[in-house]
Structures are given as C-alpha cells and as structure tokens.
Amino acid sequence: MSPVWKLGLLLLFVAFLPAARPAPERLKSESKVIEQPSAPVKILSYESAYQAGAGAYVREGIRHALDYQNISTKSTVAVQFGLVSFDVWNEFLDRTAGVDIETILPQAMSKGTWVASRYADFSFHTGVAYVSKVRFEDGQIWQADLDAILSELRKIESDFDAAHLKKRDESK
DSSP states (O other), rough: OHHHHHHHHHHHHTTTTOOOOOOOOOOOHHHHHHOOOOOEEEEEEEEEEEOOSSTTOOOEEEEEEEEEESSSSEEEEEEEEEEEEEESOOEEEEEEEEOSOOOOOOOEEEEEEEEOOOTTTEEEEEEEEEEEEEEEESSOOOEHHHHHHHHTTTTSTTTTTTTGGSSSOOOO
C-alpha cells in the first residue's frame, strides 16, 4: 500500500472518531450568610463548595471558609458558627459547628475553614453560615435566636426540621 493510501485511510479513520467533549461543568454552589443584628461577631465573607479529596493533604467534603470580625466592645475567646448544607434539591444534608477558640480583640478580624465529610456530600449545592454562639473573656455567652435562623433556613427547605440545628445528642 502506498504512503498516500495509508495517509488517506488514517485521515478517514480520524474523521469518524467521536469529537472530544469538554468535561461537564459542575453546578456552581451558593453561599448565604444569615445576618443577625444582635450578634457580637459579624461574618464578613463566606464561601462554601464541595471539594473532592486529592491526596493525603486535601480532605473530601463540604468546605466552609469564613472571614469574620468581633464587632463588640469586649474580647471574645470562642466563636461557634452554624454551617448548614443543602443538596441540589434544597434538602438538608448536614449541620456542622465551626468552632474557633482564640482571643479576638474588639474590632479585630479572623478567619477559619472547616471541612465536613458526610454521605452524599458530592450533591452539595447551598451552604448557609450564621453566628451560633460567642463566649466573651468575662464568661458571658451570647447565643443566636434559633427562631430567626429557622425562618431563614425555611426559605431554602420549606419544612426544615429545627432538630437539625442541635447537636445529635440534644435532639432527643
């Protein structure tokens, strides 16, 4: 067979190969902050997304990253964030408590990242963050108004169960 024929057959073969398709794009996740006027800590920014595990140093799960500020006039020594995850159908996936135990002076800023691994976390779509609890240096503890939090979460999942906002052993 002549080289021209070989080239012609090769081109004909290549012409019938399926066209390469770009990898499908993942549905972009949403990140929402529940504002609370009485909270002594303000969430400045919040990003949430599913992250696939990639080696020994990247844990698979739902990644929640926050920047926040102590807007009170007192130092805080611990902050707990409620991090609630919903799937692509706006159904509850998980609640994680992001806890930061460090002294934050009045008006100072800090940041934190938490990764929650749960069954079906790959179907994550919407993350919601709110300030759950704050402990001040003097021992006083501020807590979120759970009725206000529930009201906001029910805008995502209309029949959201309040038991999801409590520790598993508190729901009984």
